[in-house]
């Protein structure tokens with residue numbers, strides 16, 4: 001203890017002189033400061049910007065501030081996958097801090113449409129400062145430290161006024177796992193003599209890089225999907241506080257400058273977001289950022305890029321809760337200093353811009369607090385009076401066969417505080433409720449847009465993600481309110497049977513139960529044809545894929561078998577039935593050859609440079625957290641020495657697979673031909689075809705040059721130029737952007753008699769497409785498992801050309817034979833962002849039933 005004290009004193013003396021200049025650079029206009037509060041420099045032992053600060057030190061500093069100051073308190077709102085703390089520091093005047101609960105309940109009256117308080121200016125404005133959602137965009141967390149210090153230690157009249165008129169919540173690191181991955185990288189490659197050369201290792205972070213969280217998910221897409229603990233904790237906090245202003249700090253290309261809102265105008269014709277949010281509030285706030293950045297001479301831009309169309313960004317979700325969410329983007333020094341076209345960009349420079357925008361936000365929020373409050377009140381009041389353009393008054397859905405998928409969807413609705421009612425088997429979600437706009441978000445689909453270039457997804461109707469069969473209704477019949485997901489899944493507890501157990505494959509959790517039972521040593525078969533049989537629960541119609549556990553074929557006693565089946569049911573809440581006879585009333589009997597014994601899946605996936613960390617992360621997350629099975633992640637540089645025979649299934653997601661030379665490709669082919677299953681997704685499928693690993697083909701887009709060459713062949717001489725329509729140069733990026741598929745939902749027709757379609761009751765299924773991989777249907781009549789329907793568009797932007805020439809004629813899933821094995825080629829990503837519960841089963845079918853799939857000739 002004593003030694004530590006000495007150590008800190010020494011550091012304090014050592015850095016004192018330097019820290020004056022550091023402070024001057026960031027916050028000289030916020031003086032005087034309370035000397036009893038340690039500056040970040042004093043606490044950390046280095047100047048802000050000198051190196052990157054680890055998340056645990058950020059937490060330690062904020063905890064220290066909360067300990068010693070009567071202006072601050074700290075709470076832990078969650079834990080990341082890697083068990084890092086997610087913290088929120090509350091800073092306000094000592095008076096406000098004492099009355100926080102009263103302030104909260106006064107504030108919440110404004111978000112309750114049933115109440116009409118008018119004291120807009122009296123209640124402190126609620127500001128939530130969020131930093132560093134993308135781990136390798138590190139400047140903002142450092143700015144968070146400076147912000148916390150300034151708010152806690154400054155005695156300037158300006159800061160004292162802010163504290164009196166607002167309650168400020170600082171979330172210093174939204175994505176601590178990703179941040180620390182990046183922090184470790186840049187600190188370990190930092191030289192004492194700083195190296196600004198852009199190609200230096202310090203500036204070229206290795207795969208999977210720090211942007212994403214533990215499972216390589218982009219948390220700045222997860223606000224709507226709520227797949228991860230980081231977002232779940234944040235959403236809970238959001239719905240406890242409904243802040244008036246929320247910030248979301250990012251970094252962009254090193255050669256850029258600084259960006260603040262307004263963004264590009266909203267892309268959809270009839271946006272869910274009120275237009276006033278974009279038009280009035282942004283116009284109100286923008287001059288504050290401009291003035292603050294003008295003062296320090298930093299270059300910036302607005303309006304030209306980014307769009308807040310997708311509701312799952314940190315800079316759009318709070319907008320749907322009556323707040324104003326603000327996106328900031330700062331040119332990245334990615335590392336401590338880097339060369340740019342304008343000279344060097346330093347880490348402290350990037351931190352100062354984020355710090356400057358932070359204080360401009362606080363100033364704007366405080367000076368307009370009455371306006372912001374009134375806006376939020378109006379936002380929630382209008383949710384009860386707003387008429388939906390669709391003319392519907394609500395939505396109804398039902399799901400008979402897959403209770404765990406239905407439960408997951410309802411959990412999603414409840415997370416967003418959407419009111420759900422149940423009558424009989426029908427669930428109803430009325431539009432007339434405070435979360436009116438979230439209901440629209442979940443169910444409404446779009447096909448008309450005012451813009452054609454999207455920063456990301458242009459479709460997010462979650463009901464389609466979950467393959468919920470739903471419909472809009474003109475009048476709602478409510479029934480009883482559903483306030484918890486407990487009791488949604490109802491399965492009879494399995495009793496001991498004498499002949500066999502059967503598990504319905506329709507349920508989302510059944511693959512997890514299968515893996516569990518196989519791991520415990522049970523032999524499990526799958527039904528390749530449907531049947532109807534008497535069970536412990538009476539006569540049941542079993543669908544394709546239903547699992548059979550015949551008791552006499554096990555190497556265990558009937559009691560042991562019962563115990564394992566019971567555990568599987570308790571763990572995964574799946575529908576299990578016992579039977580004392582193998583004789584079916586309809587369809588195949590239990591001794592039929594149409595039951596195939598399933599081999600236990602041993603799966604590996606290729607990862608590393610050139611491969612999509614998002615898609616790989618989605619596979620890893622699905623198998624690890626929902627199926628509870630191991631997946632070996634083989635880095636590309638270990639592929640050559642890897643013994644592939646240790647696996648019977650290999651996954652290749654989108655990637656360029658540049659490291660796989662012809663010898664290594666032959667290794668892959670030989671392994672598959674032995675009878676194994678290769679599953680490829682999107683770009684992975686394209687690669688398989690392009691490298692002629694399978695005898696399939698792509699519906700290819702012609703590049704401009706290819707088009708020209710074709711024209712040359714067909715025509716000669718001067719005619720060539722005349723055939724190409726001239727277009728204005730300035731519109732090029734707009735035109736090219738229109739032909740991307742940023743993310744849209746299409747309907748496919750699925751062969752539900754094919755093992756890849758097992759567990760589905762309807763052949764119509766929504767899929768998510770965010771790529772330009774167009775598979776030509778197979779020449780084999782049995783091998784095109786899913787094909788887009790005649791009129792496939794469900795939701796999201798798609799150009800006419802893409803829809804007519806590329807989507808409509810294409811296949812979504814094909815199976816291609818390779819020796820005794822097979823390649824399952826997905827054009828679309830069945831595991832997108834961990835939220836596509838509706839199509840996960842396609843992937844899991846490939847994984848668990850793959851070995852039994854043949855391509856009939």
Ligand SMILES: [Zn+2]
Pocket residue numbers: 134137249250251
């Ligand atoms: Zn970012």
